[in-house]
Amino acid sequence: MSTTGPGDGTRSVHGGHPPAVAGTPLLAGPVFAAPYHLGEGADFYGRAGNPTWRALEAAIGDLDGGRCVLLPSGMAAISTLLRTLLRHGDTLVLPSDGYYATRQLVRDELAALELEVREIPTPGPWTDEVFAGAALVLLETPSNPGLDVCDIAELAERAHAAGALLAVDNTTATPLGQRPLELGADVVLASDTKALAGHSDVLMGHVSTRDAELAQRLERARTLSGAIPGPFETWLVHRSMGTLDLRLARQAENAAALVSALRGHPAVGGLRWPGDPDDPSHAAAARQMRRWNGVFRFELADAAAVEEFVRRSSLVVPATSFGGLHSTVDRRAQWGDPVAPGFVRFSCGCEDSADLVADVLHALG
Ligand SMILES: Cc1ncc(COP(=O)(O)O)c(C=O)c1O
Numbered sequence: 001m002s003t004t005g006p007g008d009g010t011r012s013v014h015g016g017h018p019p020a021v022a023g024t025p026l027l028a029g030p031v032f033a034a035p036y037h038l039g040e041g042a043d044f045y046g047r048a049g050n051p052t053w054r055a056l057e058a059a060i061g062d063l064d065g066g067r068c069v070l071l072p073s074g075m076a077a078i079s080t081l082l083r084t085l086l087r088h089g090d091t092l093v094l095p096s097d098g099y100y101a102t103r104q105l106v107r108d109e110l111a112a113l114e115l116e117v118r119e120i121p122t123p124g125p126w127t128d129e130v131f132a133g134a135a136l137v138l139l140e141t142p143s144n145p146g147l148d149v150c151d152i153a154e155l156a157e158r159a160h161a162a163g164a165l166l167a168v169d170n171t172t173a174t175p176l177g178q179r180p181l182e183l184g185a186d187v188v189l190a191s192d193t194k195a196l197a198g199h200s201d202v203l204m205g206h207v208s209t210r211d212a213e214l215a216q217r218l219e220r221a222r223t224l225s226g227a228i229p230g231p232f233e234t235w236l237v238h239r240s241m242g243t244l245d246l247r248l249a250r251q252a253e254n255a256a257a258l259v260s261a262l263r264g265h266p267a268v269g270g271l272r273w274p275g276d277p278d279d280p281s282h283a284a285a286a287r288q289m290r291r292w293n294g295v296f297r298f299e300l301a302d303a304a305a306v307e308e309f310v311r312r313s314s315l316v317v318p319a320t321s322f323g324g325l326h327s328t329v330d331r332r333a334q335w336g337d338p339v340a341p342g343f344v345r346f347s348c349g350c351e352d353s354a355d356l357v358a359d360v361l362h363a364l365g
Helices: 008-014 051-064 074-085 100-109 152-161 212-225 231-241 244-262 282-288 303-312 353-364
Strands: 067-071 091-095 116-120 136-140 165-169 187-191 205-209 269-272 295-299 328-331 343-347
Touching (some): 051 067, 051 205, 051 231, 067 074, 067 212, 074 100, 074 205, 100 116, 136 152, 244 295, 244 353, 303 328
Parallel strands (some): 136 165
Antiparallel strands (some): 187 205, 269 295, 328 343
16 A cells, blocks of 8 residues: 555545536546647647546556556557567567467567567566567566466566566556556556456556656557547546445455355365465565455366356356456456366456355355
């Protein structure tokens, strides 16, 4: 928890909202505009700028501790960053166990760049050879779906010593859970589709950095690519972010209760949650994370056992996202992740812990 300034709840509620002016709405609505009246104002055309974007960018940038550039999804954030930073023949370090679409993007869509790609598991080994000659090191910690953790501060220092930039995909942690820029990362990015928006009704992403020139290049890339966030979606995310602190607290409480209930259960293996003091990632996570979230994982015997678990549960639904109000499970092997067929990523929602624990124990039989 930050020792200076307002707390997480206050920042979630008030972030990015303008000072009170009598007679104006408490929560301003989205601004829908293609062209603007030309003149002194900040905006001239909706592809280049929008006050609804700037309000959410101010809120997220304040939490991240940098300047935020909003993009219409997490993948838009990742692809805009990679296309902006990387040149033909560059060396890129990627997590081998992170979100699979990032690896697909690099392999398929960025093939013309002929990058040298080094895919490294999040726990390492982080040898000197990994960093040698690299232009960019992209970490994902905690990783999705394995929830392994690496040391951002140490790896940022080593990347910088080798002349590389270091970026962190902060999706699972959220900016309340982890502040990579404060730990030495050059860039933090996230899919705000997940816990930050948190209601399973909108996609959004962002990149934040303290490098003003890089932020400008990313904004220019957004303007010229034309892949821009919709004002209504942006407004929805901003409205939803007001409860991020509350939702994360409940989700983490539910994860702690479920992990404790499932530990030692005969049907459950490979139980991992960085917030669990017995988890192999816990010490590293506790050093750099500010608070926990509701995403944990475990393994059942096989795909049929997961199917049966979902069928018997009345609260948990199968869905391939996480961080939302509703508890969801995702059997990751179905998307091609290199995990066992019975591997489940469980995203705790905001239901009551007692109800969720009872339902999950019943569903496991
Ligand atoms: C870690 C991580 N990064 C990026 C993404 C992509 O985000 P989006 O679906 O908003 O494009 C995801 C989506 O699941 C993710 O889990």
